[in-house]
Amino acid sequence: xxxxTTASHPETNNLPTLAGQRGGSARRTKLLLSAFFLGVxxxxxxxxxxxxxxxxxxxxxxxxxxxxxxxxxxxxxNFQTLLASNPYMQWYINSIILAVSFAALSVTxxxxxxxxxxxxxxxxxxxxxxxxxxxxxxxxxxxxxPLFLIIVRTGLxxxxxxxxxxxxxxxxxxxxxxxxxxxxxxxxxDAGRVDGASEYGIFGSIVLPLCKPGMSAIFILxxxxxxxxxxxxxxxMREEVKFPLSVGLAGMISTYRSLFGELIAGSLLATVPMILxxxxxxxxxxxxxxxxxxxxxx
Amino acid sequence: MTLRSAKTPFLHRPSVVPWVFLAPFLxxxxxxxxxxxxxxxxxxxxxxxxxxxxxxxxxxxxxxxLWNDPSFWKALNNTILYTVGVLLTLIPIPLIYAALLxxxxxxxxxSYRLILFTPLLTSLVVAxxxxxxxxxxxxxxxxxxxxxxxxxxxxxEVGTYAMPICVLxxxxxxxxxxxxxxxxxLNNIPKELFEAAALDGASGLQSFYFVTLPLLKPIVxxxxxxxxxxxxxxIVEPYILYGAMAGPGESALTMMxxxxxxxxxxxxxxxxxxxxxxxxxxxxxxxxVQFRFFGFFSQEE
Numbered sequence: 001x002x003x004x005t006t007a008s009h010p011e012t013n014n015l016p017t018l019a020g021q022r023g024g025s026a027r028r029t030k031l032l033l034s035a036f037f038l039g040v041x042x043x044x045x046x047x048x049x050x051x052x053x054x055x056x057x058x059x060x061x062x063x064x065x066x067x068x069x070x071x072x073x074x075x076x077x078n079f080q081t082l083l084a085s086n087p088y089m090q091w092y093i094n095s096i097i098l099a100v101s102f103a104a105l106s107v108t109x110x111x112x113x114x115x116x117x118x119x120x121x122x123x124x125x126x127x128x129x130x131x132x133x134x135x136x137x138x139x140x141x142x143x144x145x146p147l148f149l150i151i152v153r154t155g156l157x158x159x160x161x162x163x164x165x166x167x168x169x170x171x172x173x174x175x176x177x178x179x180x181x182x183x184x185x186x187x188x189x190d191a192g193r194v195d196g197a198s199e200y201g202i203f204g205s206i207v208l209p210l211c212k213p214g215m216s217a218i219f220i221l222x223x224x225x226x227x228x229x230x231x232x233x234x235x236x237m238r239e240e241v242k243f244p245l246s247v248g249l250a251g252m253i254s255t256y257r258s259l260f261g262e263l264i265a266g267s268l269l270a271t272v273p274m275i276l277x278x279x280x281x282x283x284x285x286x287x288x289x290x291x292x293x294x295x296x297x298x
Numbered sequence: 299m300t301l302r303s304a305k306t307p308f309l310h311r312p313s314v315v316p317w318v319f320l321a322p323f324l325x326x327x328x329x330x331x332x333x334x335x336x337x338x339x340x341x342x343x344x345x346x347x348x349x350x351x352x353x354x355x356x357x358x359x360x361x362x363x364l365w366n367d368p369s370f371w372k373a374l375n376n377t378i379l380y381t382v383g384v385l386l387t388l389i390p391i392p393l394i395y396a397a398l399l400x401x402x403x404x405x406x407x408x409s410y411r412l413i414l415f416t417p418l419l420t421s422l423v424v425a426x427x428x429x430x431x432x433x434x435x436x437x438x439x440x441x442x443x444x445x446x447x448x449x450x451x452x453x454x455e456v457g458t459y460a461m462p463i464c465v466l467x468x469x470x471x472x473x474x475x476x477x478x479x480x481x482x483x484l485n486n487i488p489k490e491l492f493e494a495a496a497l498d499g500a501s502g503l504q505s506f507y508f509v510t511l512p513l514l515k516p517i518v519x520x521x522x523x524x525x526x527x528x529x530x531x532x533i534v535e536p537y538i539l540y541g542a543m544a545g546p547g548e549s550a551l552t553m554m555x556x557x558x559x560x561x562x563x564x565x566x567x568x569x570x571x572x573x574x575x576x577x578x579x580x581x582x583x584x585x586x587v588q589f590r591f592f593g594f595f596s597q598e599e
Contacts, residue, residue: 029403030403030404030405033398033403033404034404034405034406037395037398037399037404037407037410040395040410040414041410041413041414044413044414044416044417044470044473044474045413045416047417047425047428047429047432047470048416048417050428050432050437050438051428054431054436062436063435063436066435066436066437066438066440066441067438067441067442067444067445068441069438108322109322109323109326110323112319112320112322112323113319113320113322113323113324115319116315116316116317116319116320117320120315120316120319122313122316122317125316128320132327135327135331135332135335137581137582137585138335138578138581138582139527139530139531139577139578139581140531141531141554141557141574141577141578142334142335142338142574142575142577142578143330143331143334143335143337143338143574144557144558144561144570144574145338145341145557145561145567145570145571145574146333146334146335146337146338146341146571147330147334148561148562149337149349149567150329150330150333150334152349165326165330166326166329166330167330168326168330169323169324169326169327169330169331171327174323198310199310199315200310200315203319227421228421228422228423230421230422230423230534230537231533231534231554231558235562245421245423246421246423249423249424249427250423250537250538253427253430253538253541254541254542260431260436263427263431264427264428264431267420267423267424267427267428270421270424271419271420271421271424274419274420274421275416275419278416278419282412
C-alpha cells in the first residue's frame with residue numbers, strides 16, 4: 001500500500017517558485033510563517049501543558065491559580081486521592097486486557113481470512129469480499145441495540161468477552177491483511193508447495209513471518225481504538241470494577257463530589273501509554289492511521 | 299489436483315482449505331454483524347415491552363413517532379450543525395497548514411506536524427474532560443477574558459455553546475491527522491508541474507490554486523467523506539460535556555446521543571432501532587456519494 005508517503009520523510013520542496021522572488025521579502029515570509037506555526041503549535045500543546053500543571057497542583061489552589069500558567073506548586077496529592085477513592089488501577093488493568101485481547105483476536109482472525117481471500121481462488125470469493133467490505137459502510141451504531149440484546153441473552157453482559165467478541169471481525173482488518181498478503185511474492189509460496197509443505201504449513205512457516213509488519217500496524221491501531229472507546233464498553237460493563245479507563249473517568253464526572261484534581265490526574269495517566277506507543281512506533285502509527293482513514297470512535 | 303484431493307484428508311482438500319481460514323472471521327461476522335444489521339431493521343418496526351420480551355410488529359409506528367418527535371429534530375439539527383462546523387474548520391485549515399508545511403518555507407516543518415498530531419493521542423473522553431475544565435472555573439479561558447477586561451462566560455453551564463465547543467474539540471484533536479492526509483496527497487503531485495507553473499510565471503498562490511487544489515481533489519473528497527461519517531455519529535463529546543441528560547434544553551442532543559438515551563435510559567429498543575436506521579441511511583447516502591465521486595474500491599488498482 002501507499003505507505004511511504006506519510007510519516008518520516010525528508011522535507012520536500014514542492015514549490016520552487018520561491019526562488020523567483022527577491023531575497024528580502026522571501027526571508028520575511030519565511031520568518032512570519034515560522035512564527036505563525038510556532039504559535040499554532042503552542043496553542044495545540046497548551047491543553048497538555050495545562051493538564052500537567054493542574055494535575056500536580058494541590059486541590060485547594062486549583063481555582064485560585066486558574067489563570068496562572070506557571071507551575072505554581074508540585075504535589076502528588078491528586079494522584080493519591082485518585083488511587084485511594086476509585087478502583088483506578090483496576091480500570092487501568094481492564095483497559096489493557098480489553099485493548100490487548102481485542103487487538104490480538106482481531107488481527108488473528110483478520111489475517112487468517114485475509115490470507116484465504118488473497119491467495120485462494122474459490123467460488124463466491126469476490127461476492128464475499130465485497131459484502132464484508134460493503135458492511136463497513138454501515139455505522140456501528142445501527143447494531144448497538146441488537147448487539148446489546150444478543151449480549152444480554154447470551155449472558156456475556158458485564159464480561160470482557162462481551163465487549164471484545166462482537167467487534168473482532170473488523171472488515172477493515174480483513175481488507176488490510178488481504179492487501180498486505182497480496183503483496184507477498186507468489187514464488188516463495190509456490191516454492192513451499194514444491195517442497196511438499198501442506199497449505200497450513202505454508203501459511204505458518206512462509207506467510208505468517210512475512211505478515212508481521214502488517215499485523216503489528218493494525219494491532220497498534222486496534223488496541224488504540226479499544227483503549228479510547230467509550231460507548232460500547234459503557235453499555236456492556238455494568239460494575240465499576242469491570243470498567244475500562246474511559247468508562248471509569250466518564251463515571252467520575254457524573255458523581256457529585258468535586259473531582260477536578262482526581263479527574264485531571266486520571267486523564268493524564270490514561271494518556272501515558274498512548275504517548276509511549278507513539279514515541280516507539282511513530283511510523284506504524286501514522287501509516288496505519290492514514291491508510292485506514294477511519295478511526296471509529298466506538 | 300482432483301485425483302490428489304480424493305485421497306487427501308478433508309481439511310486438506312483444496313476446496314475446503316480456504317473455508318477453514320475464513321471460518322473464524324465468517325462465523326463472528328455473521329453472528330455479530332450481519333444478523334444484528336438485519337435485526338436492527340426488524341426491531342425498528344417492532345416494539346419490545348422489556349429486554350426479555352419478544353418484539354411485537356407495529357409497522358411504521360416508530361418512524362411516524364419519530365417524524366413528530368421534537369427531540370429527534372433537535373438532535374438532527376444539532377448533528378448537522380456540528381457536522382457543518384467540522385467541515386468548515388477541519389478541511390480548509392489543515393489543507394492550508396499542510397501546503398505551507400510542505401512548501402519548505404517553514405523551518406522545522408516535520409516537528410510541527412508531529413506536535414499537531416499529538417492531540418490525537420488523547421482519547422475523546424480525556425480530550426473532552428480537559429476542555430470541559432479549561433472552560434470552567436478551574437480553567438484559564440475565563441481568567442484570560444478577565445485579564446482582557448471581558449466578562450467571563452458560563453461556557454458549559456448554558457447550552458448555547460454546546461456544538462461550537464464540540465467542534466473546537468474535534469478541531470484540536472483532528473487537525474494533525476488531516477494534515478497527514480493532505481500531505482500524502484501533496485507528495486503524490488509531480489514536482490515538474492510546479493516547475494512548469496513557475497516557468498509560466500505563476501506565483502506561489504496561483505500554483506496552489508491552479509495546480510495543487512485540482513490535483514488534491516480525490517484526497518479532499520476522501521477526507522470530507524470520513525469527516526462527514528464521523529461527525530454524523532458524534533456522541534462522546536456532548537455526553538462528557540453535558541452529562542446523560544444532554545444539557546439545558548437538549549442543547550447537546552445529537553442523533554447518536556438520542557439513540558443512546560432512548561435505548562439505554564428509557565429501554566425503548568424498537569424506537570432506538572428506528573433512530574439507528576435513519577442514521578444509517580443518512581451515513582450510507584454519504585458513503586454512496588463518495589463512491590460516485592471517488593470510488594471506494596479504487597485502492598484495488
